[in-house]
Amino acid sequence: MFDKTLAELAQGLENGDFSSVELTQAYLDRIAAEDGKYNSFITVTGEQALEQAKAADEARATGNAGAFTGLPIAHKDIFCTEGVRTSCASKMLDNFVSPYNATVVNKFNTAGAVMLGKTNMDEFAMGSSNESSFYGPSKNPWDTDRVPGGSSGGSAAAVAAHLAPAATGTDTGGSIRQPAALCGITGLKPTYGRVSRFGMIAFASSLDQGGPMTRTAEDAAMMLNVMAGFDPNDSTCMQKDVPDYTADLSKPLTGLKIGLPKEFFPDDLNPAVAQQVQAAIKEYEALGATVKEVSLPNTALAIPAYYIIAPSEASSNLSRFDGVRYGYRCENPVDLEDLYKRSRGEGFGPEVKRRIMVGAYALSEGFYDAYYKKAQQIRRLIKQDYVNALNDVDVIMGPTTPHPAFKLGEKTSDPVAMYMEDIFTISLNLAGMPGISIPCGMTEGLPVGLQIIGNYFAEEKLLNVAHQFQVATDWHKKTPQGI
Amino acid sequence: MEWEAVIGLEIHAQLATNSKIFSGASTAFGAEPNTQACAVDLALPGTLPVFNEEALRMAVKFGLAIDANIGRTSVFDRKNYFYPDLPKGYQTSQLFFPIVGEGHVDITLEDGTTKRVGVTRAHLEEDAGKSLHDEFPGMTGIDLNRAGTPLLEIVSEPDMRSAEEAVAYVRKIHSIVTSLGICDGNMAEGSFRCDCNVSVRLKGEEEFGTRTETKNINSFRFIEKAIKGEIERQIDLIEDGGRVVQETRLYDANKNETRSMRSKEEANDYRYFPCPDLLPIVIDEDYIDVIRDNLPELPDARKARFIEEYTLSDYDAMVLSGDHHMATYFETVAKTAKDSKLAANWVMGELSKHLNQNDTTIADSPVSADQLGGLLVRIKDNTISGNIAKKVFEAMWSEGGTADEIIEAKGLKQVTDTGAIEKTVDEVIANCTKQVEQYTSAEPEKRGKMIGFFMGQVMKATGGKANPGAVTGILKKKLDALCD
Structure with a gap:
């Protein structure tokens, strides 16, 4: 049951193979038994989860179930949850119980989702390794001596360790994509303004964006269907229709134009990472895509x-x-x-x-x-780089991170080295465009992430491109040992 | 040495929106502490501002009223500083691109001449909450009801040269914002506040002297006093060989003096930067045109109309048109009484006297314009005399009710029945033999003045209810008859 995707679990609930209460209880039991190793949750909300699951089962029994009804997920502890501690992994908010729900949380509640708990993260989302958490670092399920990445490290670890089928994350400079890459899962940072920031504790308002962290692109599409959309409480949220992100997943990639920015393949890039990413691009060529070099000169x-x-x-x-x-x-x-x-x-x-x-x-x-x-002037140049590059190609691809997961403590004494972790992800936040990281290979037992970047509001395209890779390959199905 | 003061003013006008500038909480004054502060006002984690467009409309109205440039793109900035009644740790304001740019107003000076005062800018911002120091001994209470109330900060050029000019300018701005209906103008409740920048220099000098800023003065009278006091203090200081220090001062109304609050060195570095949670406000010509076409009458136009329509003197027209509430009140009274001169006299006389004595404003007058109009109608139709009317007004003020109700209840209706008056006159003549003798023996041309005594006696005997015209006629006839 724990290796099932959201889509598969939704089918199971629909078929009556198990109830939401059973599913939720199973995950709660697993969290209780296993999370000691990963520290991926700050707060587990068992009671509320079972209440939500019960309500979901009742809704299904009366024929009122939607696509998300009864599916358990976890929320990054940056999203305000009414009546539940919302700590942002800081001592500052260790005692803070939010009196209101973030818009994203409300949307999942309305869709009938079950919240298993609140996941670990870097304090106030500041960090790339989860080591700045007041509650101690979350561990990488592939090697618990290594970091899960950050700041949404708890969400990534929980999904990779099968403690939740999916989780929410936020991405200010790579905080969804980088931990997704290091933990071997799928993580999507939507276009700035696609997902409401209301109730998402602000780190850098003009860069922060919430998004899904899942096992597959299909699951990310299901999550984004719930998360995306205009919110009158967030002035920077776009008033733009939300498509069904699952609708175009199966479109063939024939004729897809992929741009490879030379700046994303520097000489000192980890050779194994470079090799895995190149192999993934070969796979795309096999799927009918063409490849050309592009440049993002201000990277x-x-x-x-x-x-x-x-x-x-x-x-x-x-x-x-x-x-x-x-x-x-x-x-x-x-x-x-x-x-x-x-x-x-x-x-x-x-x-x-x-x-x-x-x-x-x-x-x-x-x-x-x-x-x-x-x-801010540089920011405009960077944005223009992406706009120019995406005039010629449909998507841009490259490695999500310069190397696989590093050891706990390896970079804590050198903040600049830590900041360099986000070299391939950070510019996208400055441009405001969407990007997705999917598993595309392994090196020395650790996952490697492929980053796919698209134009503003091109989430459908990104999910389609990611999904087609996952139909053709098995990298997203790899599971850490012992899970 | 002849000194000259240079004065510039920053006025904070609370905009009369129903809800706050960045949240849906109510802006009503006087509620229980923290009952009108929502999650956004409390700056709970994760909350975001949403701009109240009504505040924008009001700011644009003001800009058009002072003939100012309207910012086609204006931007909110964050002004960062820590204070317990500033929940976010920053105030959302407009530094770089304000909604209202350069404009001007004309003020009338005491000698009747007009002076133009420049307005540098006016920008939108949010008010802070209030710190309550007295209610909790040893602690400070925080009331965030006011936090997030929209303010229009109106910054003048340093164009004023005396306290009187400064007050005339403040009155003019007050008149404009109340006429536009964008601010209730209530200074006691802090809806309209003023910070005064004052410096002095020798007359003829080009350079400005070092200025001080006196904060949050909440009445026209205090503004005048505070500026006068500050000018004197600065002149005395310099003449004694001292030097004015750039600082923020507070006005103490009880002692009628300003005192230092903080020096420039202690001033904050506000680290202004554009607020990333709010989009720039972009407005087009159509938006501005619609507001311009719907502007209400402004004080200058109203004054001209009052002179024309009600044949008021320049002075009366200025006083009555200056305050929006007073102008509306006056017009209602004049229309009801159908006598603008009588209405002007009563509004500027009896009513204003009572307002001042009771330290209240015309908006809170216990006697409504309709009620005062009703009283004047009874003067006009000879139901009561002017003197009785003052008594009726007194009763209306303190007890409430219409003039007719009070006249009826107190039996103040004027006696016009000549038979009844003749009877009283006969009694007075019979009782005042000494005065009658003086009258009859006086030169005929002096008798006119002496009739006042008898008049008083008759009025006393009738409780003031006798028609004064009728009494005079009858007295004259009867007394003159005795002389023959």
Whole structure:
């Protein structure tokens, strides 16, 4: 049962092979038994899950079941969930029980989904390894000495370890795609504005985007069908029709034009990763696609620009965590300044503090033009690079990450090395376009991810391209040992 | 040495929208603390702002009323600073691209001349909450009801040269925003607040002196006092060899003085940057045209109309048209009474006196315009005299009710029955033999003045209800008869 995809589980529920309560209980039991190894959940919501499952079974019994009714999923602990702790993996919000649901959570609830719990992540989504979590790192199911990636590492690990058939994630600089690649699952970052950000705790507002983390592209399409759509509570959410993302999955790829940016295949790219990605592209050629080289000349500027814009926005977004109204407050503050300094000093971890400092510095008087404004100019150039490249090709492909999962602790003392993890993913957030990572090979027992990038609102195309690969290959079916 | 003051003002006008600028919570004043603060106002994690377009319409109205450039693209920025009543840790405002650009208003000075004052800009922003220091000993309470109330911050050029000019400018802006219906103008409740930037320089100098900013003064009178006091303080300081320090000062109305709040060195670096949660506001000509076509009458036009339509003096027209509520009130009274001069006298006289004495505004007057109009109708039709009318007004003010109800209940209806008046006159003449003798023995041309005494006696005897015209006639006839 645990190796089934969402689509297969939906069929099983529909056929009456098992009930949602049975399915949910099975997953809850498995989480209780196995998650000690992976630390992929911060909070497991067993009681609520079984209530939702019961309601789903009743809905099915009365003929009111939809495509998602009764399917269990997990939410990244960045999405606000009413009556349930929403921690963002921070000491700052360890005691925060949200009084409201994020729009994404509401949409899943309305669709009849069952929430198993809240998954581990880097603190406030700041990190590429899950090691900045207040609750300790989540572990990579392929090798528990290795990181699952980040920031949505808990969601990736949970799906890879079969502790949930699917989970939500968020992606600000690669936080869905990179852990998906390192854990051997499918992760889609939609176009900025496709999925509501309301109730998704902000890291960098102009870059954050929620998306699905699943075993297959077909499941990602099912998830996106629920998640996508306009939300009057989010001014940056696009008022654009939501297609049925499962409708075009089976379209043949004959004539598909794939662009390979030379900047995504640098000389120092891990040779095994390069080789697996090239093999995947050969597979696409076999499926009828043609390949040409394209260029994204400003790729090298993406990381510096990102590390101005994202921390700048974060420094402002995280100002609300001040110990006044909710969240962590220091003991016995002597005055207001002490309350602020110690609540924030004690409540935030080192990586969050580092980014707040960088952002506050970049925005400060006299530096704004040199840093923030310049970074925004670079952002426009990067966006233009993608627009130009996608004039010639349908999709862009390359590795999701420069190498497979690294060891826990390997990069924690070198923040810049950690930032370089996102070299292939970060520019896409700056451009606002969608990208998907799918498993495309293995090296030394660790999965390798292929990133597929498309134009604004080309999610249907990406899912179709990803699905056709998964029809032709078995990489997405590989399972870590012992699972 | 002759000194000259240079004054620039920042006015914060709360926009009269029903809900907040970025959330659906109510903006009504006076609710229990934190009952009008939703998840967005509390800055709960994950919440996002949604711009209230009504605030945009109101800002554009103001821009058109002061003949300003309207920002075709305006952008919200975040002004970052920590304060307990600022829940997000930043205020959403407009720094780089405000909705209203350069404009101007004309003010009338005491000598009757007109002066043009430049408005640099006006931008939309959100109000903060309130810190309550007195209610909880040793602690500070936070009330976020006001957090997120839309504000239009109106920034003037440093064009004013005296406290009087500054007040005239504030009154003008007040008049415009209330006439447009975009602000209730209630200064006591903080709906209309003013920060005053004041510096002094020797007359003839080009360079500005160092300025201070005095914050949040909540009445016209205090604005004048605070500026006057600050000008004097700065002049005294310089003349004593001192130097003005750039700082923010607070006005203490009880002591009538300003005192230092924080110096420039302690000022925040606000780290402004465009708010990534809100899209730029883009408006087109059609949008502006529709608002322009529907603008209500503005104070200058109204003053001209009052002079024309009601044949008021320039001064009366200025006073009555300046405040939107007063202008509407006056027009209702004038129309009901069908006598604009009488209406003007009563609104500017008796009514204004009562408003001032009770420290209230015309919008909160216990006597409505219809009621006052009704009272004046009874003066006009001789039901009561002007003096009795003042008593009736007093009763209307303190007890409520219409003029007719009070006249009826208190039996104040004027006696026009000449028989009854003649009877009283006869009694007065019979009782005041000494005064009658003085009258009859006086030169005929002096008698006119002496009749006032008898008039008073008759009025006293009738409780003021006798028709003064009828009494005079009868008295004159009867007294003159005694002289022959």
